[in-house]
Amino acid sequence: MPSAHPPVAVTVDLVVLTVRDEDLQVLLVRRGEEPHLGRWALPGGFLRPDEDLDQAAARELREETGLDVARVHLEQLGSWGAPDRDPRMRTVTVAHLALAPDLPAPTAGTDAADAQWRVVADVLAEDDLAFDHGAILAAGLERARAKLEYTPLAAAFCPADFTISELRRVYEVVWGTRLDPRNFHRKVTGAAGFVVETGATTTRDGGRPARLFRAGDARTLHPPLLR
Amino acid sequence: MPSAHPPVAVTVDLVVLTVRDEDLQVLLVRRGEEPHLGRWALPGGFLRPDEDLDQAAARELREETGLDVARVHLEQLGSWGAPDRDPRMRTVTVAHLALAPDLPAPTAGTDAADAQWRVVADVLAEDDLAFDHGAILAAGLERARAKLEYTPLAAAFCPADFTISELRRVYEVVWGTRLDPRNFHRKVTGAAGFVVETGATTTRDGGRPARLFRAGDARTLHPPLLR
DNA sequence: ATAATAGTGTCTGTCAGACAATATCTA
DNA sequence: TAGATATTGTCTGACAGACACTATTAT
Incomplete structure (x- = not known):
């Protein structure tokens, strides 16, 4: 040295x-x-x-x-x-x-x-x-x-309370792909600690009220969401 | 600034x-x-x-x-x-x-x-x-x-030509786990570009001759080998 | 022979991807 | 009523994990 x-x-x-x-x-x-x-x-x-x-x-x-x-x-x-x-x-x-x-x-x-x-x-x-x-x-x-x-970092792009559709749009925008709403919903709600339901709903995106979620405490996703 | x-x-x-x-x-x-x-x-x-x-x-x-x-x-x-x-x-x-x-x-x-x-x-x-x-x-x-x-970086721990068992031992040592030889062999040889067969064999580890492989040109593994 | 290691096939359960119809709200 | 968006179930093919035996060499 x-x-x-x-x-x-x-x-x-x-x-x-x-x-x-x-x-x-x-x-x-x-x-x-x-x-x-x-x-x-x-x-x-x-x-x-x-x-x-x-x-x-x-x-x-x-x-x-x-x-x-x-x-x-x-x-x-x-x-x-x-x-x-x-x-x-x-x-x-x-x-x-x-x-x-x-x-x-x-x-x-x-x-x-x-x-x-x-x-x-x-x-x-x-x-x-x-x-x-x-x-x-x-x-x-x-x-x-x-x-x-x-990781569950997509939630960092969302407001504190967000809908699954809003979270999906983050993935679609960052990855530049389209994701199937049903499969996405299943994977996100199935990954332990990714999102937590708040109990509230919102109609800020129009249409049927969507349930609001908050980021969970997981730091990595098991299983991961593959591109 | x-x-x-x-x-x-x-x-x-x-x-x-x-x-x-x-x-x-x-x-x-x-x-x-x-x-x-x-x-x-x-x-x-x-x-x-x-x-x-x-x-x-x-x-x-x-x-x-x-x-x-x-x-x-x-x-x-x-x-x-x-x-x-x-x-x-x-x-x-x-x-x-x-x-x-x-x-x-x-x-x-x-x-x-x-x-x-x-x-x-x-x-x-x-x-x-x-x-x-x-x-x-x-x-x-x-x-x-x-x-x-x-990634296929485990090969970086191996000599230029290596056996599947030697590669598996790298994973076992770094992760501190035991891996099933059959499943490991299937996943490694099935991941595109991970390893390429050289055609040669070796008995440097004893026992039945093992086929030698060389690192492939893949930079990421699809699918990944999960811990 | 014996010992040591390499190499391989099948079964089963789970997961990923594809697919469309219904529910609930606003205007 | 029309329009917009959310929500949900099933089927099928692929993969992951568990599992034991045979093959080939050196000594």
Whole structure:
């Protein structure tokens, strides 16, 4: 282990995903400074001296979205540190993935025009994010898709109380597939700890009242829901 | 995004796992300097100015074990960066997981007493690794266990040509379970791209000659082998 | 021969996928 | 009444788990 340790700036970036308007969307901010001035980027910032990595991610999430960490799922996604990823200096970013329910006010603190929900598929197709954020977003998308299979995280995209149809739409949007309502209902209600019935019903989606459920306490799905 | 970026030292640590003597073992090195002088730690070192993260991990692996990256599986595991994890300075480590076949010479370059294969379960039970390396090792173990389910990575613990029984022993050792030889054989040979028959046989395990297989080109298992 | 290991077939229960009709509400 | 959505049961094919014997080599 050498004694030299070259100076590196550590940042924390966020891939914040939500399901809005039948699409999977990601929160982007417009850069207000060089490099990549004016281009869209993932929200993020520098790690502070007294913070752990997950604390920095939670702080950035709060600052950029006003979201409380208790209401969203937040996990570390991975680190990116190519020597030339930032022309100003050597940086390593620890990217985090956040899954949030659809929210009324998704804009940033400073200026509404500086933050925006964008359809993930469109952003990836344009391939014009600042830095290596396109690769980070792609990794976040793949992580989210995979996690829906074997964890109950789809509920993180829903309000606290949700219907089985709303949960199914999350899967359909994230995976880009159609799912049979009967088989889906059977699998979800059959997986131990995935959802818990609240006893209430709602007609917010129109039609016959749907029963409301809440996320259960399972952390993994047995059996998994395969794509 | 603040303009200040406090100085942070970025290191790369390795969780190198192998299956030896019917046990899952991890490569540890004895620390030759403070802090934690004399205690066992994961191999690792500082990120160099011109390296990407995976290049640094590959270099450390080569330096510490002499292993060629082409022969082992190497993937990023996650980053740890609690403010007080190293008393000397603020450090963030990007941990990587390496899965290696059983090797004849597992010691480090400098001194044989400085590097050692240890049984993972014993190390975790003792809970006496330097820094936060115990937590990192636990994460690596869990990652390896999970990956055996839905990827063909068990072959990374085997020599280039292996028998189905040798592959089964990898699963049994990593998962700590016994598997039915018939069902295992059926599932492995039935999963597309998991193993490819070489046509050769071996009697290195004694008894009736066993057919030799090589790792296939699949990157995920369909269907997965569940624990 | 004996010992050691490899290799294989069947049965049974469970689960996944395909499929359409009825129930309950709003407008 | 029309329209919208929720909810539910059955059938069938595939797979998972349990289970014991035969084959082939070395000593």
